[in-house]
Amino acid sequence: MSLVPGLGIARGMALTLRRFFEPKVTIKYPEDRRDPPHKFRGRLQLLYDEWGTLKCETCFQCAQACPIECIDMGGMDTRGRFHVHWGAPETYGERREESALRRSGRPVPDPAYRPFDVVDLAALDAILDEHDHDPARMLQILEATQAAYGYLPVAALKRISQRTGAWYAMIYGTATYYSHLRFEPADASRQAAAMDASRPTEGTYLTALGTALAGAPRPRAKRARA
Amino acid sequence: MTVVGRSWDRLTLPGKIIFTAVPVLIILSVSLIAAIALLGGLVVDLLANNLPIVRFVVAVTVVLLMTIPTAFLIIYMEMKVIALMNLRIGPDRVGPFGSLLSVVHGLKVLMKEDFTPTGADPLVFTWAPVVTYLASVMTLLVIPFAPGFFGQDLNLGLLYFFAIGGLSVVGLLMAGWSSYNKYSLLGGLRSAAQVISYEIPLTLSVVGLILLAGTMSLNQIVLNQSGWFTDWYVFQQPLGVLIFFIAATAEANRTPFDLTEADSEIVAGFATEYSGMRFGFFFFAEYVNVFIISALTVTLFFGGWNAPFPWPWPVDLALSPGQLGIGLLILVAIVPLILTVAFAAPIWIVSARIKSWQALLGGFLLANLFVMAMVGAVAYIGIEWVAGLLWFMGKTYVFVFTFVWMRGTLPRVRIDQLMDFAWKWLLPAAFLNLFVTAAAIVVAQSVRPS
Numbered sequence: 219m220s221l222v223p224g225l226g227i228a229r230g231m232a233l234t235l236r237r238f239f240e241p242k243v244t245i246k247y248p249e250d251r252r253d254p255p256h257k258f259r260g261r262l263q264l265l266y267d268e269w270g271t272l273k274c275e276t277c278f279q280c281a282q283a284c285p286i287e288c289i290d291m292g293g294m295d296t297r298g299r300f301h302v303h304w305g306a307p308e309t310y311g312e313r314r315e316e317s318a319l320r321r322s323g324r325p326v327p328d329p330a331y332r333p334f335d336v337v338d339l340a341a342l343d344a345i346l347d348e349h350d351h352d353p354a355r356m357l358q359i360l361e362a363t364q365a366a367y368g369y370l371p372v373a374a375l376k377r378i379s380q381r382t383g384a385w386y387a388m389i390y391g392t393a394t395y396y397s398h399l400r401f402e403p404a405d406a407s408r409q410a411a412a413m414d415a416s417r418p419t420e421g422t423y424l425t426a427l428g429t430a431l432a433g434a435p436r437p438r439a440k441r442a443r444a
Numbered sequence: 445m446t447v448v449g450r451s452w453d454r455l456t457l458p459g460k461i462i463f464t465a466v467p468v469l470i471i472l473s474v475s476l477i478a479a480i481a482l483l484g485g486l487v488v489d490l491l492a493n494n495l496p497i498v499r500f501v502v503a504v505t506v507v508l509l510m511t512i513p514t515a516f517l518i519i520y521m522e523m524k525v526i527a528l529m530n531l532r533i534g535p536d537r538v539g540p541f542g543s544l545l546s547v548v549h550g551l552k553v554l555m556k557e558d559f560t561p562t563g564a565d566p567l568v569f570t571w572a573p574v575v576t577y578l579a580s581v582m583t584l585l586v587i588p589f590a591p592g593f594f595g596q597d598l599n600l601g602l603l604y605f606f607a608i609g610g611l612s613v614v615g616l617l618m619a620g621w622s623s624y625n626k627y628s629l630l631g632g633l634r635s636a637a638q639v640i641s642y643e644i645p646l647t648l649s650v651v652g653l654i655l656l657a658g659t660m661s662l663n664q665i666v667l668n669q670s671g672w673f674t675d676w677y678v679f680q681q682p683l684g685v686l687i688f689f690i691a692a693t694a695e696a697n698r699t700p701f702d703l704t705e706a707d708s709e710i711v712a713g714f715a716t717e718y719s720g721m722r723f724g725f726f727f728f729a730e731y732v733n734v735f736i737i738s739a740l741t742v743t744l745f746f747g748g749w750n751a752p753f754p755w756p757w758p759v760d761l762a763l764s765p766g767q768l769g770i771g772l773l774i775l776v777a778i779v780p781l782i783l784t785v786a787f788a789a790p791i792w793i794v795s796a797r798i799k800s801w802q803a804l805l806g807g808f809l810l811a812n813l814f815v816m817a818m819v820g821a822v823a824y825i826g827i828e829w830v831a832g833l834l835w836f837m838g839k840t841y842v843f844v845f846t847f848v849w850m851r852g853t854l855p856r857v858r859i860d861q862l863m864d865f866a867w868k869w870l871l872p873a874a875f876l877n878l879f880v881t882a883a884a885i886v887v888a889q890s891v892r893p894s
């Protein structure tokens with residue numbers, strides 16, 4: 219209650235009159251659409267290509283770009299050979315048990331572990347020395363490694379990870395991103411055979427599909443170009 | 445099939461229409477001309493001999509027809525203005541800026557089922573909205589819209605206004621009683637209590653004005669206020685205006701006194717059982733009432749159709765096109781061209797991206813606007829009722845806007861507050877206004893006997 223009778227009414231009327239001239243908040247929906255919020259980055263979703271396989275190349279660019287580091291990813295690499303994961307093991311659901319084991323000091327069995335070819339790492343050590351063990355020069359290191367071995371052996375990648383201190387996942391992501399880097403010797407048929415051996419279901423399916431479509435079966439792997 | 449039938453079948457649809465319409469039109473126009481030639485003088489004589497009756501019939505027709513666009517306009521204003529005050533956009537789909545939405549509402553109401561509840565008194569139930577509506581419309585007959593533009597210049601115009609306006613209570617009571625519904629009956633009684641309570645301060649608030657004006661003819665009251673706007677009665681009766689406006693708000697059942705149908709709080713009162721166009725008529729009456737109350741406020745206190753100040757530069761429009769002779773013909777032929785080019789030139793010059801035909805089109809439209817503005821200005825200066833109607837409508841719609849504005853702002857009062865306010869505040873204030881005015885008149889007359 220104000221002292222002057224009618225003052226409240228006058229102030230209310232003044233308020234509505236002011237509102238009358240103010241810009242309106244309505245968005246005419248079908249014609250106009252509100253811009254998404256400034257930091258909206260879309261929906262996180264794994265997409266499948268037309269053959270029903272995951273399009274994700276596990277390059278970890280999304281995880282590196284994520285400003286709040288909400289992306290943990292892990293699983294078999296694109297060749298189905300060994301585990302790659304991004305993120306601390308503690309936060310990573312599939313690896314929680316493993317993490318507990320590791321803290322208990324026991325040896326951790328990795329169900330995805332597959333013994334890989336032993337290669338002579340002397341050449342790699344020379345390359346690393348030359349590049350000063352600098353993780354920031356990862357691409358040059360990887361290119362030099364591929365020049366030395368003809369491809370990027372898993373043992374070499376692990377060694378790079380140990381020596382430079384970069385996460386294995388980071389190295390793996392860099393290597394998968396550049397199409398001129400490869401993980402197998404440039405031998406498509408051997409690689410395809412290996413693929414068939416490791417993932418027989420998919421190989422059979424693809425062969426059957428190629429026959430059914432009466433065309434050439436698609437190249438097994440995008441990277442097998444040589 | 446005959447030859448005629450075969451030829452008829454060969455015609456396309458437009459051909460058939462033309463072949464039937466043209467002879468019918470010829471016959472109709474010939475017979476119309478013949479009728480005018482034979483009976484025209486007779487009819488004109490008949491009309492001239494019964495001019496008051498003709499005037500009355502025309503006035504009633506015009507007033508009845510006028511209520512329809514008025515109500516549509518006010519409904520649209522209500523939707524749009526309140527929306528804008530709520531920071532919404534409001535109607536914008538039908539017509540330019542949604543201005544045809546109220547027409548759509550009207551059509552919708554017409555097409556709805558018109559329901560009569562079991563046990564209702566069908567006769568009274570049907571006539572209640574008509575009574576309410578007509579009570580509003582008939583009051584329009586005495587309102588002077590412009591010099592010479594009024595239905596009847598009754599010397600008891602104000603009394604007629606309040607008497608007929610008070611009849612709307614009868615309509616509300618009829619509606620409430622005949623609905624065969626306790627809520628409707630209670631709502632009707634509630635509205636009757638409100639309207640009758642507020643009629644007393646409403647009527648008393650203008651008695652002071654009647655003392656000042658010395659007449660109850662609305663036309664004369666308007667004439668008394670001619671001249672500068674300081675002659676308006678609002679400056680002699682400020683309290684009277686306030687009381688009148690508040691009481692009129694309650695009388696028209698508008699927010700914050702719309703207790704008769706407090707749609708968001710209690711059952712809609714007398715209109716509970718109504719549907720379709722009979723329901724629509726109540727709201728038609730309400731919106732016409734808003735217009736009428738605004739018009740009466742303007743007429744009584746704000747100078748009616750008088751401009752707020754006399755035109756300071758007297759213009760002598762001694763236009764006589766006939767004097768120009770053959771020059772007039774040349775003028776009619778050339779002036780549109782010259783105007784179009786004259787208005788197109790600046791558009792064409794202002795940007796090289798504007799093509800010449802676009803500039804000419806714009807120039808043509810601008811020239812039309814210019815000519816219309818000039819014709820309007822000449823009409824405003826030269827014809828008295830054009831200016832009067834403009835001022836009257838302008839002022840009236842300012843008050844209509846105020847009613848809508850109040851509806852967008854003020855919350856509804858409680859029924860006890862409503863009654864307290866009428867009897868404990870408005871009525872004493874109206875008496876005070878009356879006595880002070882009367883005393884002032886007596887004093888003025890004794891000091892300056894004239």
